[in-house]
Amino acid sequence: MAGIADFLDSLVGGFDLICFSLVIGGLFWGLFVLRAWNNPNQYNDVLMQKTVALLYKGGFALALAQLLKIILKIWLMTALLNRWPFPEFAATTQFLGGTLRMTLALLLAGYCYRYLRKNPFSQYHWRIAAAAALPMIISGAWLVHAAGRFENQFMLMSLTVIHQLAAAAWVGGVFQLVNLWFLHSAKRIPAELWPLLLRRFTAFGIASVAMILISGVPIALQYIDTWNGLIGTGYGNLLLVKVTLLVMALGFAWLNKSAVLEFGISGNHRRLNHCVPYYIEAETFVLITLLFTAGSLASQPPAIDIANLTASWQEVLDTFSPRIPRINSPTHEDLIAGEAGRVAIVGQIPSLAATEWSNYNHNIAGIFLTVMSIFAMLSYARSNSSAPDKFLGWTQYWPFGFVALGVFLFFRSDAETWPLGPIGFWESTFNNGEVLQHRIATFLVFVLGIMELRARMTRNSHAKLAFVFPILTAFGGLMLLTHSHTGFQPKSAFLIQIGHTSMGVFSLIMACGRWLELKLDSPGKDIAGFISVAALFQMGLILMFYREPLY
Amino acid sequence: MKNTFQLSLLFILLIQPPLLFAHAVITSHSLKIAPLRPARQEKVELTFNSQIELGLSQIFLVHKGDKHELLHAVKGRQQGHIIVDIPPLKTGHYAIRFRIFAADGHLTEDVIHFTVEALPSDTKAKDSNSNSSRF
Numbered sequence: 001m002a003g004i005a006d007f008l009d010s011l012v013g014g015f016d017l018i019c020f021s022l023v024i025g026g027l028f029w030g031l032f033v034l035r036a037w038n039n040p041n042q043y044n045d046v047l048m049q050k051t052v053a054l055l056y057k058g059g060f061a062l063a064l065a066q067l068l069k070i071i072l073k074i075w076l077m078t079a080l081l082n083r084w085p086f087p088e089f090a091a092t093t094q095f096l097g098g099t100l101r102m103t104l105a106l107l108l109a110g111y112c113y114r115y116l117r118k119n120p121f122s123q124y125h126w127r128i129a130a131a132a133a134l135p136m137i138i139s140g141a142w143l144v145h146a147a148g149r150f151e152n153q154f155m156l157m158s159l160t161v162i163h164q165l166a167a168a169a170w171v172g173g174v175f176q177l178v179n180l181w182f183l184h185s186a187k188r189i190p191a192e193l194w195p196l197l198l199r200r201f202t203a204f205g206i207a208s209v210a211m212i213l214i215s216g217v218p219i220a221l222q223y224i225d226t227w228n229g230l231i232g233t234g235y236g237n238l239l240l241v242k243v244t245l246l247v248m249a250l251g252f253a254w255l256n257k258s259a260v261l262e263f264g265i266s267g268n269h270r271r272l273n274h275c276v277p278y279y280i281e282a283e284t285f286v287l288i289t290l291l292f293t294a295g296s297l298a299s300q301p302p303a304i305d306i307a308n309l310t311a312s313w314q315e316v317l318d319t320f321s322p323r324i325p326r327i328n329s330p331t332h333e334d335l336i337a338g339e340a341g342r343v344a345i346v347g348q349i350p351s352l353a354a355t356e357w358s359n360y361n362h363n364i365a366g367i368f369l370t371v372m373s374i375f376a377m378l379s380y381a382r383s384n385s386s387a388p389d390k391f392l393g394w395t396q397y398w399p400f401g402f403v404a405l406g407v408f409l410f411f412r413s414d415a416e417t418w419p420l421g422p423i424g425f426w427e428s429t430f431n432n433g434e435v436l437q438h439r440i441a442t443f444l445v446f447v448l449g450i451m452e453l454r455a456r457m458t459r460n461s462h463a464k465l466a467f468v469f470p471i472l473t474a475f476g477g478l479m480l481l482t483h484s485h486t487g488f489q490p491k492s493a494f495l496i497q498i499g500h501t502s503m504g505v506f507s508l509i510m511a512c513g514r515w516l517e518l519k520l521d522s523p524g525k526d527i528a529g530f531i532s533v534a535a536l537f538q539m540g541l542i543l544m545f546y547r548e549p550l551y
Numbered sequence: 552m553k554n555t556f557q558l559s560l561l562f563i564l565l566i567q568p569p570l571l572f573a574h575a576v577i578t579s580h581s582l583k584i585a586p587l588r589p590a591r592q593e594k595v596e597l598t599f600n601s602q603i604e605l606g607l608s609q610i611f612l613v614h615k616g617d618k619h620e621l622l623h624a625v626k627g628r629q630q631g632h633i634i635v636d637i638p639p640l641k642t643g644h645y646a647i648r649f650r651i652f653a654a655d656g657h658l659t660e661d662v663i664h665f666t667v668e669a670l671p672s673d674t675k676a677k678d679s680n681s682n683s684s685r686f
Contacts, residue, residue: 073656076658077607077652080609080650080658081607085607088606088607089607091606092604092607092652092654092656093654093655093656094654094656143656144655145655146655147602147654147655148602148653148654148655149600149602150600150601150602298657301575301576301600302600305576305578305600306576344617345613345617345646345648345662346613346614346615346616346617346644346645346646346664347615347644
C-alpha cells in the first residue's frame with residue numbers, strides 16, 4: 001500500500017502547484033493585466049466571470065489538494081511505520097503548515113466565490129482578495145525545501161516563496177491566456193481584447209520571469225557550490241532541466257511577443273489568430289512540465305550536502321558517449337541467480353547479469369526508436385516529394401514500432417515479476433513504485449503505437465485521434481523527468497537518472513513539435529514535424545548508447 | 552478543439568508518476584571516526600543536513616541475512632543530530648538502515664554499512680585477562 005500512497009502523494013504535489021498557479025495567476029491577471037475598474041466598458045461579464053471562476057475553482061482545488069496531501073502523508077506514514085502516526089504527526093511542521101494553508105486557501109476561495117464573483121469590476125474587492133491571499137502565500141514558506149535547513153533558513157524560505165509566486169504568476173497568467181483564447185475563438189468577447197491583453201501580458205510575463213531569475217539564482221547558489229555539483233548531482237541535473245524548459249517556454253513567449261508586435265505594426269492578424277494560440281498551448285505543456293520538475297527537484301538532496309557522492313564531468317560525459325549497443329542478453333536464470341545478492345543489504349554483491357540485462361533492454365529500445373525515427377523522416381520526405389508510393393509507402397507504418405516496443409518492454413522491464421519472474425502481476429504493480437511506473441510506461445508505449453498508427457491512416461484531417469500522440473508523449477516526458485532510481489547509492493542512481501532526464505526533455509520537444517505540426521499551417525507545420533522526429537532520433541541515440549553502472 | 556486541449560492537460564496532470572522522496576541525507580556519522588567494537592553497548596551519532604521528525608522516523612540494525620532490529624534513538628544537542636543505541640554485537644558485517652521523515656515533509660531511506668571487528672589492543676587485553684585468570 002505504501003507504493004500507492006507514495007504515487008498519489010506525488011500526484012497531489014504536482015496538482016497542488018497547478019492549483020496555486022491558478023489562484024496566483026488569476027489574482028495577478030485581474031490586478032495587473034485586466035484592471036477592470038479602469039475599463040468597465042471594455043470587458044464583458046463573460047470574461048470577468050470566467051476569470052474569477054478560474055481563480056476560485058483553483059482556490060477550492062488548492063484547499064482540497066492540501067487536505068489530500070495531509071491524508072496521504074498519514075496513509076504513507078501508517079503504511080511505513082506499521083502504526084497510527086498520531087500524536088507525533090500532529091506536531092510536525094507539515095501537518096500544522098498544511099492545515100493552516102488549507103484553511104487560508106479555503107477562506108480565499110470562499111471570498112472570491114461569495115464576493116469577487118459578484119463584484120468583478122471592483123478594485124476594492126480585488127485588493128481584498130489579494131490581501132486574503134497574502135497569508136496563504138506566506139504559509140507556504142513552511143512547506144518548502146528550505147524549512148528543514150539550518151543555514152540561512154529565513155532567507156531561503158523567503159526567496160523560495162518569491163520564486164514560487166513569480167512562477168505561479170507566469171504559469172497562471174498563461175492559463176488565463178488559454179481561457180481568453182477559448183472565449184475569443186467562441187466569439188464570446190470583443191475581438192480587440194485578444195491582441196490587447198496579449199500585449200499587456202507580455203510586459204507582465206517579462207517582469208515575472210525577471211523575478212523568477214532574481215529569486216532563483218541566489219537559491220541555486222546556496223544549494224550548489226561547485227560546477228561539479230551542477231553537472232554531477234541529481235539536484236544540479238534537474239536544475240539544468242528547469243533552465244532548459246525555461247528557455248523553451250521563453251522561446252514560445254518570444255514568438256508570441258513578435259506576433260503581437262507584427263500585429264501592432266502591420267495590423268495583420270494572421271499569426272495572432274493562427275499561430276499564437278497554439279504556441280501558448282505548447283508553452284502550457286512546457287510550463288506544467290516545469291512545475292512538476294520543480295516538485296521533483298525539491299525531493300533531491302542539495303548538491304552542497306553530497307559533495308562526496310558527486311559524479312565527475314568525465315563520468316557524466318561517458319554516459320552519453322557512443323559505443324556498440326548490446327544485442328546479447330544474459331539468460332533469465334543468470335539474472336535471477338544474482339538478484340538475491342544484488343538486493344541484499346548486508347553482504348550485497350553487485351550483479352553483472354542485472355546490469356547487462358538493463359543495458360540490453362535500453363539498447364534494444366534505442367534501436368527501435370532510432371529505426372522508427374529514420375522511417376518517420378523518410379515518410380515525411382515521401383509526403384513532401386513526388387517519390388512514388390511503392391518505394392516509401394511502407395514508411396508511414398513507422399508507429400507500429402511502438403507496439404512492438406511495448407510488447408518487448410512488457411516482458412523485459414521487470415524480470416523478477418510476472419510474466420518472467422516469480423512475483424505476481426498485481427503484487428508487484430501495487431507494492432513497488434518503480435514497477436508501477438514501468439507498467440504504465442509499457443502500456444502507454446503500446447497504446448501510443450496503436451493510436452498513432454490509426455491517426456496517420458485516417459483521411460479525416462480533423463480527427464482528434466492524432467492528438468493522442470503528443471499528449472501521451474508529453475506524459476512520457478513527465479514520467480522520465482520525475483522517474484527516480486534513487487536508492488542506496490546516490491551516485492549510481494544519478495548516472496542512471498541523467499540519461500532519463502535528457503530523454504524526458506527530448507520527449508517533451510517531440511510532444512510540442514507534433515502538437516504544433518497538427519495545429520499550424522506550412523511552413524511552421526513542417527518545421528515542427530521535423531523537430532518532433534529529430535527529438536525521437538535523439539532519444540533513440542541516448543538509449544542505444546546507454547550503459548548502467550554496476551551496482 | 553477546446554475540449555481536446557483541456558482533456559490533454561487534465562490527462563497530463565492526473566497521471567503523474569511517483570517521485571521517490573530523498574531530501575534529508577546524512578552528512579557525517581561517528582562510524583567513520585570510531586568503528587564499533589565487539590560485545591559492547593555502543594552509541595552511533597548521525598548528522599543530517601535537515602531537521603528530522605524523530606518520532607516518525609525508524610532506524611534499524613540489519614544483521615546478516617537482512618534480519619532487521621528496531622533501534623532506539625534520541626535527538627542530539629545540535630539540530631539534525633541523532634544518537635542511536637547499538638546493542639552488543641559479534642564481529643561481522645552489519646548495516647544501519649533508516650527511514651527518516653524530514654521537517655520539509657520528505658521521506659528518506661538510506662543505509663550505512665559497517666563492520667564490527669576487534670582491535671589488536673582488544674585481543675591483547677583479552678589475552679592478558681585470560682592469562683591473569685590463570686595465575
